[in-house]
Amino acid sequence: MTAKINFMDVEEPGIAVITGASSGIGESFARILSSQGFDLVITARRKNRLESLAAELKQKHGINVEIITGDLSQPESLEEIASYIETINNLDVLVNNAGFGTTENFISKNSDINIFMKMINLHCGATARLMHAALKNMQNNDRGVIFNISSIASLILYGSREPMYHSTKAFVSAFTEMVQLKLNFIKSKVKLKSICPGNTHSEIWGESATAAPGKFGGPMHPEEVVDIALNSYKNRDIIVITGDHNIEEVVEWREVAYNKPGRYFSRDFSKTGFVKNK
Numbered sequence: 001m002t003a004k005i006n007f008m009d010v011e012e013p014g015i016a017v018i019t020g021a022s023s024g025i026g027e028s029f030a031r032i033l034s035s036q037g038f039d040l041v042i043t044a045r046r047k048n049r050l051e052s053l054a055a056e057l058k059q060k061h062g063i064n065v066e067i068i069t070g071d072l073s074q075p076e077s078l079e080e081i082a083s084y085i086e087t088i089n090n091l092d093v094l095v096n097n098a099g100f101g102t103t104e105n106f107i108s109k110n111s112d113i114n115i116f117m118k119m120i121n122l123h124c125g126a127t128a129r130l131m132h133a134a135l136k137n138m139q140n141n142d143r144g145v146i147f148n149i150s151s152i153a154s155l156i157l158y159g160s161r162e163p164m165y166h167s168t169k170a171f172v173s174a175f176t177e178m179v180q181l182k183l184n185f186i187k188s189k190v191k192l193k194s195i196c197p198g199n200t201h202s203e204i205w206g207e208s209a210t211a212a213p214g215k216f217g218g219p220m221h222p223e224e225v226v227d228i229a230l231n232s233y234k235n236r237d238i239i240v241i242t243g244d245h246n247i248e249e250v251v252e253w254r255e256v257a258y259n260k261p262g263r264y265f266s267r268d269f270s271k272t273g274f275v276k277n278k
Helices: 026-036 049-061 075-083 112-140 164-184 222-234 244-258
Strands: 015-019 038-046 065-069 091-096 144-151 192-196 240-241
Touching: 015 026, 015 075, 015 112, 026 038, 026 049, 026 091, 026 144, 026 222, 038 075, 049 075, 049 112, 049 222, 065 075, 075 112, 091 112, 112 164, 144 164, 164 192, 164 240, 192 222, 222 240, 222 244
Parallel strands: 015 038, 015 091, 038 065, 091 144, 144 192, 192 240
Antiparallel strands: none
16 A cells, blocks of 8 residues: 655654544644544544544545544543543644634623633643643654644734633743743754634634635635645744735734834833833
8 A cells, every 4th residue: 555645754654633623723634634644533522523524534544533522621521632642652743723712802891701711721721731741752752743723813912802812822822832942952853833823714703614804815724724734844933824914914913013012012122122221
């Protein structure tokens, strides 16, 4: 049997674990990685969707697919999946994709704080826990990649938008970068990527999974985001913004932020961070 070409250029691709695999970017990762010969462990809350996807990919690509159903914002489900990941000796890929958005307003007197706490648990807690579990065998093998699905929201802190979503995604990007720098210091070959899409067709926008265009263009399809993520494996980029139009939006915000007093640049400081002479 002819070996399938895979993004890692390895002869025997191992296992890819994908969270939030029942739709959107997670499902696209499952479809593309299975076509490259990776066996899968897929997890999400909706068992029926996982079963349907697993049956299709097994039949189409002749790979093994295991299902773990659970809500990663809940400690019991998170520990079950993390413990399982620690047993996978040939783990090559972890995709931390599970996440959600909300229309709740954090400063509203009527907002549901439980929604925001769930977002912290899922975007921050689950990402960190599963990374820690995956890195054990990846470091032993000195091989593997973790794709943490963040957002350009992690780089654009517009005050008028939902602060908890932006802040938790900012954690994902910053934490990914800091852990990669630690791995670089010990000369590990394991790679971490914070994937930062802009508007992308997915169920974060509701059941229709239809996103609206952003200021600079888009939206993108999940498959496009996954292709960019996988292509980034061969370069040194840690923060990966998917699409030139999304880069333009981030650049514009940075320029605006620099010219206003606030979180990033006080008028009393220079670009280097040193206090200006009075």
